Amino acid sequence: MTTSDAAAGSTLGAAAARLRVAVPSVADRVAAELRLQLAEGLLLPGARLTESTIADDLGVSRNTVREAFAELAAERLVVRHPNRGVFVASLEAGDIHDVYTVRRAIEVSAIRGGGSPERVAAVRAAVEEGKAAAAANDEEGLGSANQHFHGAIVALAGSRRLDTIMSQVLAEMRLFFHKATVDAHFYRGYLPDNEEICKALEAGELDRAGELLLAYLNRSEERQTAVHGE
Amino acid sequence: MTTSDAAAGSTLGAAAARLRVAVPSVADRVAAELRLQLAEGLLLPGARLTESTIADDLGVSRNTVREAFAELAAERLVVRHPNRGVFVASLEAGDIHDVYTVRRAIEVSAIRGGGSPERVAAVRAAVEEGKAAAAANDEEGLGSANQHFHGAIVALAGSRRLDTIMSQVLAEMRLFFHKATVDAHFYRGYLPDNEEICKALEAGELDRAGELLLAYLNRSEERQTAVHGE
DNA sequence: ATCGTCGGATTGTTGAACAATCGGCCAAAG
DNA sequence: CTTTGGCCGATTGTTCAACAATCCGACGAT
Known part of the structure; x- marks a missing residue:
């Protein structure tokens, strides 16, 4: 992180x-x-x-x-x-799918590999950061907390290259999020998912964590394409 | 899609x-x-x-x-x-592990997602290309056939971004392969693996193909670090 | 209304210039 | 003899000014 x-x-x-x-x-x-x-x-x-x-x-x-x-x-x-x-750069429907394909690849791979206790703790910290932002009705904070969460997941792998790839992908997503961010409750629905994923990770149930994360990403992509029009 | x-x-x-x-x-x-x-x-x-x-x-x-x-x-x-x-750029031990971490993430993810028949055919073509090169004792051809094989696997996902990431990773690896390439039989041992992975892919046994590919990459990394001197 | 042409604006590329910085050499000091 | 210090040459970082190539839009001719 x-x-x-x-x-x-x-x-x-x-x-x-x-x-x-x-x-x-x-x-x-x-x-x-x-x-x-x-x-x-x-x-x-x-x-x-x-x-x-x-x-x-x-x-x-x-x-x-x-x-x-x-x-x-x-x-x-x-x-x-x-x-x-x-x-x-302006992303269109195809690019959204493309970006999520990359995310599925590196995030799922990273979480299935587990990680050192400190790195797992970083994931947990991002989850709590999201909860706090939600409690404070800080939409902006919710968004960045969510990005921290996914960044921390990739960081589990401890790979410099994966980290930079992820940060670039996140930067790309921020580009067209400004349209979606108007929907105030956009990220809020993801909090329980993050919590559950984190719990599975902490419990060492890596395969299950991977499944959950994958499902999460699929849903997220679906929603993004919907918001983005077609 | x-x-x-x-x-x-x-x-x-x-x-x-x-x-x-x-x-x-x-x-x-x-x-x-x-x-x-x-x-x-x-x-x-x-x-x-x-x-x-x-x-x-x-x-x-x-x-x-x-x-x-x-x-x-x-x-x-x-x-x-x-x-x-x-x-x-000169890669050291840590970088090798890093590169393979990226490869594990995107290659395994790509193969587990399967792909259209044409894309699977491209993987098969790369396998045959390797066999032909082996028969002709074309070491150089063996190396590039191997890269085609892995490139074709990533291409299964049909993601522009994954493709460019993979091509960059392969370019990085070519950088320090010149030391290892002197070992004439370097790639030859991988031919059976490629064949088996391809067969699993063609049979639709995606999970098994993923496992095989993962094991392959682990072995390959091991060998690389060994050749590269600790 | 369509087409060709022209002009303005912006990019692509070059060449030269200068300050900043680095590495190495040499001398002086301990 | 080793180390410290400073100087010098070389290379990079950055700027500036210029020019050709290219594109966009407008204007005018058909």
Whole structure:
């Protein structure tokens, strides 16, 4: 869950990288800023991102913005149309199914592998975080708690690569959630599922946890496609 | 569900994209060239890639090379050391386990979901390709046939995202296979496994196919870590 | 109303420039 | 002899300005 800092490098480069004062490249900071605006729904799907405009707004060079775009494009948050510009990615029905296919693969695999007690505890923490948000009627908190829950499940596997894949998938989903989030009770119904899945995980009933999670994801996909229209 | 061909793009952008004459950007072509040299073992792990050198060699601008580097870095084929340059990625023991964790997740998930007859046929074709290569004593062909086999398995799911993830993982593995490939009989032992897995798949025994594939991957990881030296 | 053409705007790519940073070398100090 | 310190060359990070290529929309001709 934490693993906030960047991935490690080579043998002793790892230590060096961990020690290094984090001075993200300008391009990285631009990408981070855009990622933020995307997550907050400030930039809606389909919107166009003009290089020069962003360069001026953020006070950086066009080339730097370009590098940032490359990052975001690699994460599928943005789509490049050659000679036309980059646009905020907009997912359609097929993409939703695709995203859920990825989630089914990595989440179910991760939970069926179990995980260290600390990692299971992280899952539990996310469940409680969701309950607290529900009690406080904090819709935004409910949403992020749910993402923490699924992120923690993937983190069970302890794989750097699976973690980044999952975080990218979640970032993609945030992109078109802004439509669905208006439905205030959207996540609330998932709380019991999370609780049950977590219990099964804690009890070591990994196969059952996997089944539950799979069913959950299937239902979630169904609902998403319904909300998204067709 | 069929959506036989890749998921569509934007409403009519799909047609445009399909129609568009493929004119990869210069940066893309540079990236492709480097990818090729990486796959052929011309650029060994740990090797340094100097911007200006490559820019001169390929007759492009340094900025363009930089964009190509961004692409490759996103694919983990190359690692950026800030202010020091980019180096060909070199996987260590932990990375091998990590890569196999990803493979277990997506390959097993894909095979357990079955797939259309054509996609199953593609898996069968890869198996036969491997047999033919073995008969011809074509070690190189054996290796690529094996990759086709696993690629075809993931393709069963019909997910664009899973496909790209898998192709990236395979590209990563090619990076450090050059050490192992010297062992001429490396892949040969896997042929019977592939055959059996394929048979189970064709017979619709998806759970069993998943089990076999999982065992296969575990053995393969074991062997890889052994070859790679602890 | 349809088609061709033109113009404006934006992207793709280049080349040069400069500051920042790194690694290594060498000298001085302990 | 080892270590500390600083300098130098090389490479990267970033910016800027320019140009060709391409696209979109509008305008005008048929």
